[in-house]
Amino acid sequence: MTDAQKWRQIFTLLKLAEMGAHKRTAKVSTEYLAEKLGTSQQTASRYLIELEREGWIERSITHDGCLVRIDAAGTVELQKIYNSLKFLMETAYPPSVTLEGIVFTGLGEGAYYIGKDRYRKQFIEKLGFEPYSGTLNLRLSSDYDIKARSELEAYPAVEIEGFRNEDRTFGIVKCYPALVNNKVKGALITALRSHYDVSVLEIIAPVCLRKQLNLKDGNKVKVEVLIVP
C-alpha cells in the first residue's frame, strides 16, 4: 500500500467513524458513503473493498447496503492520527527544531568540563548516556539557524545543576536531547561557559561524533533538537 492510498483509506475510516462504525455495526450504502467522501459510488465501493482487504473494517453486504464496523486495526490507525494531532495541538512547543552548522575545532575545553564528575553523573541520570569526553563544535551559518537557536532558549530543557569545588564555581547547564545527522543520539548543551557566541553549538554524545560520523572541519552537520515538555 502506498502512502497516498493509506491516506485515502484513513479519510474513509474517519467518515465511517462519523457514521458510528467505530462503536457499532453501521449500515452504510456505497452511495451514501460516496456522498460523504465527495466521490462516486464506484469509488466508495472500491475503498470499502480495500479497507476490508487491509483488515481495517469488517463488512457484510445486504440487499440494501453494507453493514460496516471498523476493526481493531482500523481503530488503531485512527488513534495514531489522533495521538499525533493531540500532541501537536495541545503542546505549546514545536516537537523539534532542526539546526545546521559547520564543524570546527574548538579549544578542547569541552572535555575538561564534561569530565567533571558532578556533571557526568547528572548527564547519565538525566540524559541517559555517559558522554564521550569531548564536544563537537558547530558554527551556525544562516540567519535562520541563529534565530532558531535563540528560540530554543524559551523552550523547556533538561537542566544540569551547577556546583562548586575547592577552586571555582561550575554553572548550570541546559541540555536539549538531539539527533545528529539523523543517526546518532546526543544532546545540545548550552551555557557551559560563555566563550562562544550564539552562533556556536556544542554537542555531546555517548560516542565520538567525529569518528562515528566521519566528520572533518568544514563538514555540514544537521542537529535535530527534540523539545521535551
Place this chain on the structure above:
Amino acid sequence: MTDAQKWRQIFTLLKLAEMGAHKRTAKVSTEYLAEKLGTSQQTASRYLIELEREGWIERSITHDGCLVRIDAAGTVELQKIYNSLKFLMETAYPPSVTLEGIVFTGLGEGAYYIGKDRYRKQFIEKLGFEPYSGTLNLRLSSDYDIKARSELEAYPAVEIEGFRNEDRTFGIVKCYPALVNNKVKGALITALRSHYDVSVLEIIAPVCLRKQLNLKDGNKVKVEVLIVP
C-alpha cells in the same frame, strides 16, 4: 479543490506540523518533506506550491530549502480534524444511529399525549421546538434496524419528566433528537406508552412530517438519531 486533493494537503500539513511548522517558521527542503511523505521531491514541491496557493502555509524559498510556516487557515484545518477525532475517540457513544422504517397509520393517540401541556412545555424547553400535534409512526423492517433501535436504550437521551393529573399518571418520555429524511429536524420519542413494540418508532417534529415530506403509508423513511452526550 477536490476532496482527494484536500486530504493529501491535510496530510502534508500534518507532516509539516510534526516539523514544528505550526509553531514557528521551519526550514524544510522538498527532498526532506518528500521522504516524510513517502513521495518524490517533485511531488513534495508541488504539494507545497498547492498549500501556498490555498493560503494554508507561508513560504519563502532560500538557497538551501524553504522556510515554511503553517498559516492560520492551515491551523484551522488541522484543528477541524483534531476536534472531529477528539469527539469520536473520547466519546463512548456513536455520534448518530440511522434507522429506516415504513410509514403506517397509528391510532392517533400520539396527538393526545403530545397535547398534554406538562409534556408540551418540556418539549419546547428541552428539544427546542413545539411539536406538531401528532406523531409519525414507522415500522422497522430489518433485523439491523431493530437491533440498532434497541442499542439506543443504552445511549443518553433527553428526558421528559412524567406527571399526574386528576385522572391518571403520565410516564417519563425519552427523546432522541433526529433528522428525518436528511431534511427535517425532529425527535424519536419512546415509552410514551407501551402500545407498540420494539419494531415501531414514533417521531415528533415542529411540522407535520407527512405533509412536509409528502409521506404516504408504505413509504420508507430514514431517521438519523443524534446521540447527545
Place this chain on the structure above:
DNA sequence: ATTACTACTAAACGAGTAC
C-alpha cells in the same frame, strides 16, 4: 434497491533537467 465489474477517461506521479 443494492454492489462492484469492465473499459475508458482524467489526474497524479516522477524522471529528466533547467535554473
Place this chain on the structure above:
DNA sequence: TGTACTCGTTTAGTAGTAA
C-alpha cells in the same frame, strides 16, 4: 546544493452495466 518545470508513464476515478 536547492526548486520546480515539462512530459511520458502510472494510477486513480467514473460511466455503463451485470448480477
